[in-house]
Amino acid sequence: MLSEADITTLWLTLKLASVVTVLLLLIGTPVAWWLARTHSPAKGIIGAIVALPLILPPTVLGFYLLLFMGPNGAFGQFTTALGLGTLPFTFWGLVVASLFYSLPFVVQPIQNAFAAIDERHFEVAATLGATPVDRFLSIALPMARPGFISAAILGFAHTVGEFGVILMIGGNIPGETKVVSVQIYDHVEALDYASAHNLSQLMLIFSFTVLLFLYSFQKKWRLTGMNYGN
Amino acid sequence: MEISLKLSRNSGAAQHFELDVDLHIPGTGITAIYGASGSGKTTLLRCIAGLETQAQGRVRIAADTYQDSHIFVPAHQRKIGYVFQEPSLFPHLSAEQNLQYAQRRTRTPLAEKQLQELLEVLAISPLLSHRPDQLSGGEKQRFAIARAVLSNPDILLLDEPLSALDTDRKREILSYIESLQQFLAIPMLYVSHAELEVARLAEQVIIMDKGHVKTVGAVNTIFRQPLSDLSGDCTALLQGQVESVEQDYHLAKVKVDSSDIWVASHNLSPGATVRLCVCARDVSISRIQETQSSILNKIASEISQIQTGDEPGTCLLTLACGEQRLFAKITRKSLDTLGLATGQKVWAQVKSVGIVQ
Numbered sequence: 240m241l242s243e244a245d246i247t248t249l250w251l252t253l254k255l256a257s258v259v260t261v262l263l264l265l266i267g268t269p270v271a272w273w274l275a276r277t278h279s280p281a282k283g284i285i286g287a288i289v290a291l292p293l294i295l296p297p298t299v300l301g302f303y304l305l306l307f308m309g310p311n312g313a314f315g316q317f318t319t320a321l322g323l324g325t326l327p328f329t330f331w332g333l334v335v336a337s338l339f340y341s342l343p344f345v346v347q348p349i350q351n352a353f354a355a356i357d358e359r360h361f362e363v364a365a366t367l368g369a370t371p372v373d374r375f376l377s378i379a380l381p382m383a384r385p386g387f388i389s390a391a392i393l394g395f396a397h398t399v400g401e402f403g404v405i406l407m408i409g410g411n412i413p414g415e416t417k418v419v420s421v422q423i424y425d426h427v428e429a430l431d432y433a434s435a436h437n438l439s440q441l442m443l444i445f446s447f448t449v450l451l452f453l454y455s456f457q458k459k460w461r462l463t464g465m466n467y468g469n
Numbered sequence: 470m471e472i473s474l475k476l477s478r479n480s481g482a483a484q485h486f487e488l489d490v491d492l493h494i495p496g497t498g499i500t501a502i503y504g505a506s507g508s509g510k511t512t513l514l515r516c517i518a519g520l521e522t523q524a525q526g527r528v529r530i531a532a533d534t535y536q537d538s539h540i541f542v543p544a545h546q547r548k549i550g551y552v553f554q555e556p557s558l559f560p561h562l563s564a565e566q567n568l569q570y571a572q573r574r575t576r577t578p579l580a581e582k583q584l585q586e587l588l589e590v591l592a593i594s595p596l597l598s599h600r601p602d603q604l605s606g607g608e609k610q611r612f613a614i615a616r617a618v619l620s621n622p623d624i625l626l627l628d629e630p631l632s633a634l635d636t637d638r639k640r641e642i643l644s645y646i647e648s649l650q651q652f653l654a655i656p657m658l659y660v661s662h663a664e665l666e667v668a669r670l671a672e673q674v675i676i677m678d679k680g681h682v683k684t685v686g687a688v689n690t691i692f693r694q695p696l697s698d699l700s701g702d703c704t705a706l707l708q709g710q711v712e713s714v715e716q717d718y719h720l721a722k723v724k725v726d727s728s729d730i731w732v733a734s735h736n737l738s739p740g741a742t743v744r745l746c747v748c749a750r751d752v753s754i755s756r757i758q759e760t761q762s763s764i765l766n767k768i769a770s771e772i773s774q775i776q777t778g779d780e781p782g783t784c785l786l787t788l789a790c791g792e793q794r795l796f797a798k799i800t801r802k803s804l805d806t807l808g809l810a811t812g813q814k815v816w817a818q819v820k821s822v823g824i825v826q
Contacts, residue, residue, distance in 0.1 A: 359557050362520055365544040366551040367620050368574035373545075377570070381561045 240437050247414050248422040249441075255330070255418060256398040259337040260345075263394050264387065266338065267345040271386075272379070274346070275353035290343045297340065301407025304336045308408065327408045333416055336408050337398045345394040352386020353379060389453070396449045400442075470494040470624070470656065474516045474526035488512050488524070488680040494673075496531070499650055499657045501671035501688070503664075509680040510660040511554070514626045517658070518551050519544035531623040550617035550625040550655075555633050556609030558601040564612050565597040571619040579621055590648045591615050607638035611645060618653065625657045631666060643669060664704040668746055669825040703749040703785060703796045706825075711741045720765075726791030728768045732822050746823040749785060752797035755816045756807055766819040770795060772811050775804070788817050795819075 241249070274286055292300055308326045309315045314335075315325045326332035356379060364374045380387075402420040409416030411425070419438055426435035476488040488509045494500050502510045516524040519535060519542060528536040530549065535542040558567045572578050579587065588594040591611045601609060610630055617625060627646075631639045643666065650657065650670070661667050667674060667688070674691040676684040684691065689708060709725035714734050721734040723743055730745060737743065758767060770790035778784045784804055788795040795817050809815065 357557075359553060359555075360559060362544070363551070363553065363557050363559070364570075365520070366518055366547075366549060367571045367616065368545050369570075370545055373574070378559065382559075384561075 242434065244413060245422060245434065245438055248417050248419050249438075251330075251414065251416075252399055252418040252420075255333055255337060256395045258334055259341060259398045260391055260395045262334070262338060263341060263345040264391060267342065267349055267390065267394075270342075271346045271349035272353055272375070275350045289346050292340050293343050297401070297403025298407055300340060301336065301404040304339065304404070305408045308332060308335065328410050328412060328416060330415055333405060333409045333418075336404050337401060340401060340404050341394045341397045344397045345390040348386045348389040348393065349383060350386075352383035352389075356382050392449060392453055396446065399445070470496055470531070471527065471529040472513075472517060474513065474524050474528065476512065476516060476521060476524040476526075486512070486680060488516065490677075490680075490682050492675065492682060492685070494658065494675075495656065497654070497656050498672040499646075499659050499670050500673040500675060501667040502658060502660045502675045502677060503667050504662065504677035504683075506662060507679075508677040510662075510677055511628050512680075513677070514551070514628050514658065514660055517624075518549050518626060519547050520551075533623070548621070548623040550620055550622035552610070552614050552617045552625070552627045552630045554629045556606060556613045558604075558609055558612055558616075560601050562601075563597070564593070564599050564601065564604065567601070567612060568597075568616050568619055571616045575620045577621050579619060584619070586652060587615055587618060587649075590652050591645050605638070606634050607642055610634065610638075610642055614642075614646070614649065618649070623655060625653070625655055627657060627659045629660050629662070631661075631663070639666075646670060665746055665823065665825065668704065668706045668744065703798065705747045705749070705793075705795045707745040707747065707793050707795070709743060709745060711737045711739050711743060713739055725768075726793055728790055730768070730819070730822060731765045732824055735824065737824075744825040746825050747795055747819055748821070748823075749796035749798040751820040751822075752788075752795060753818045753820070754786065754797055754799055754803070754807065754809065755818055756809075756813075758816050759818065762818065764818045764820060766822065768795065768817045768819065770815060770817050772809060772813045772815060775809070775811060788815070790817070 270285075270289065274282060274289070305327055306312050307314050308318070310319065310325050318324065318326055326335055360378050360382070361374050364378050369377060400420065401418065402424070405416065405418055405421060406424075409418075409421075411417055411421060419442060423435050423438045423442075426432070426438070471493055473491040474488060477486070486509070490509075490513060502513060504510050512521065515521045516526075517528055517530075522541070524536070526536060528534070530547075533542075533548065534540060535547050558564065559570065562570060572584075588597075591614060593608070593611050593615060596604060596608055596612070601612075604612065610633075614627075614630065630646075631642055634642065646659075647670065659666075659670055671688050674684070674686060674688050675682055676691070689706065707725045707730070709723040709730065712722045712724045712729070714721045714737060716734070719734050720731045721737045723730045723732055723745065725745070732743075732745065755767070768788075768790050770788040772786055773789045773794075774787035776785045776787070778798055782801050783798055784801055786797040786799065786809070788797060797817060803809075
């Protein structure tokens, strides 16, 4: 059914989504914590920047990232100086782009979960001798667990479905940057509808299963931040 | 224990709140902080616990200085137990894990035997494996109290711990706090706006009003003055001794100075000392000794003060009966019809008497 090239793209897509999800949970948690608790006037700006990929056309995001990571871009010069070369058209280029692209899908559920925690719990913990770090680890993280589950699933699924950004900065290199969505596009362009069907069905089942899973357990796990489409 | 604090806060345009207190609190027993809502009771407790970082002043508890002009010890480093108004167990932990949360974070955990005793006193051992949402409000609050005690603090602050509970649960927790008080050697600061709680628990009372300390005194002396300007109902506190018990009628005769007061006998035995609570609205006045009345308790007393009541058309009488004071809330019409005046001898007819201890 699936050709070897298809399987390579599937494998690459899963690898990309996994790496991005793990990195985003690490990056997104402090950002979400700050956004949930700060009274700083910068909150509005940072919040808007984080949410930007929700409405920005992926090609626009991809275009700027291409410039940013290219040989004349700030980030491109930085990576070149480190001896890493430039990132566009590499796997890690896709990872960096996906971090921006999926950021709101990870930050917002966690942020909502943090914001929903009653300040009283932190005060109680403080009077029981818990330091600020201890309070974050022993109260905030476990109480926001449903938010983390939503964030991980949404971040992963959203990265799997990425197309426009990837096309802009990753192109079409098999085994390096060619993900499932791009492969499907290629199949259709080559009028190979049968192969396009095979992969598309797989994606359809995957997406449906993820959402079914999320919505079925939504109540049980009190999942938050499920109010985004893709 | 020395506390002197200043905190000024502007929340919103019209709401300016200023806390300005200077207190010495005894190192043992229960001290009640009493006052109407908005008088700054809770804010005072929060300042003592280090939860209000804006507060200026001095806080010294036992041998530790928690705050002065150079020092501000953060809440988690103060040896202070805090029981909040609403039971606030951590929902992601079981009842037992909530207790362990405190135990693990104190440098001086309670010995196993003390821990067992504490669980015994608060009667929570059978509930340890429950999750907080499986516990009733009263049970949650008992766990919250146990948790605060398990951090082995130098002082226990209780912020209206009963206000979220119904009357029966209140009575139940009050007796738990009483037994706790006998079991713990640490002082407690108990915030309340309920006179009955204060009368029952406290040895010393601090009365607060608009962020300032209005009165400090022993509970017996405090309740000789009418407190009606602080709360709707004015309560007198009488101290007496059970003289005899009439089993047939389920009544006990309590000698209060020269008067006899009949109360429900419950399990009172002769010789016991009791504190009685009499609400001003349960006291009516008669100029002669009624003999044809169902009211058992008629106390000969003398009107020592007449004040305007908190509701229109009412007035509040302070009655002296020996060393003790009673209050009566009557209508102004009755006052005029009976021609009552200070210095007059009258009979106080008491409809109901509460036993607080």
